[in-house]
Amino acid sequence: MASQGGIPSYNESTPCPACNTILWLANAKNQASAPMAAGSDMPTEQIWLEALRVAHRENPGGVHAALEAVGEVQVRVQAQEQTALVVRTYNSPSQLGEAALDDAAVDAIALNMKVKMARNRAKGRSGWNDETICTADFLSTELREHVAKGDPLDVAIYAMMLHLRGETISAPACSTHLPTENDPA
Numbered sequence: 001m002a003s004q005g006g007i008p009s010y011n012e013s014t015p016c017p018a019c020n021t022i023l024w025l026a027n028a029k030n031q032a033s034a035p036m037a038a039g040s041d042m043p044t045e046q047i048w049l050e051a052l053r054v055a056h057r058e059n060p061g062g063v064h065a066a067l068e069a070v071g072e073v074q075v076r077v078q079a080q081e082q083t084a085l086v087v088r089t090y091n092s093p094s095q096l097g098e099a100a101l102d103d104a105a106v107d108a109i110a111l112n113m114k115v116k117m118a119r120n121r122a123k124g125r126s127g128w129n130d131e132t133i134c135t136a137d138f139l140s141t142e143l144r145e146h147v148a149k150g151d152p153l154d155v156a157i158y159a160m161m162l163h164l165r166g167e168t169i170s171a172p173a174c175s176t177h178l179p180t181e182n183d184p185a
Contacts (some may be wrong), residue, residue: 004054015053018058023064032075043105045075048090054151064100067091113157130162 015023032044055063073090089095092146120126127133145156162169 016058021055021059021062023067025051025066026069028052029070032073038051043077045077045088048073048075054092064096064103067096069098077177109153109156112153113160116153117157129165134161136162136165137170139167140170141172143169143173 015027017024028048032048032051034044037134050095052063055066059066070091072092073092074087076085077088078084079086139162143155143162146154146158159169
């Protein structure tokens with residue numbers, strides 16, 4: 001019916017990931033488990049991972065129950081040697097227990113990151129999201145310095161800043177190749 005310009009039926013419409021997380025993930029499981037993910041240029045593993053990311057964002061409290069209902073997901077991925085396909089398993093019963101622990105750890109560090117960032121804003125330190133104030137090279141240098149200090153919370157904060165800006169960690173400046181006042185600009 002939708003293909004004829006009418007209103008899509010329940011079976012033709014995409015389920016809402018917030019309202020019907022189980023159906024959302026079940027559809028993704030079916031697409032990701034299909035031989036070549038028909039109609040998609042996205043690798044089958046990415047179909048599942050993207051659906052999982054959306055489900056976590058839209059219904060964080062309901063994802064674990066939905067994953068239990070959906071069950072094990074097997075996706076075909078290209079082997080490292082690029083010669084064969086291998087099957088990667090997501091959402092096995094043993095993984096579900098680990099997922100709860102992982103989520104609790106992520107929530108705990110996120111809370112600590114929020115507190116530390118609020119404290120730093122109160123001290124007048126902000127602007128990490130403005131590339132004219134805070135360059136990727138600066139954030140990368142800070143990240144490396146905090147790794148050397150052994151401070152995992154600050155490392156997580158700098159990594160988050162780079163990640164959310166879509167930046168990569170820039171290579172460290174080599175002391176032999178540091179710019180000097182005689183170097184051309």
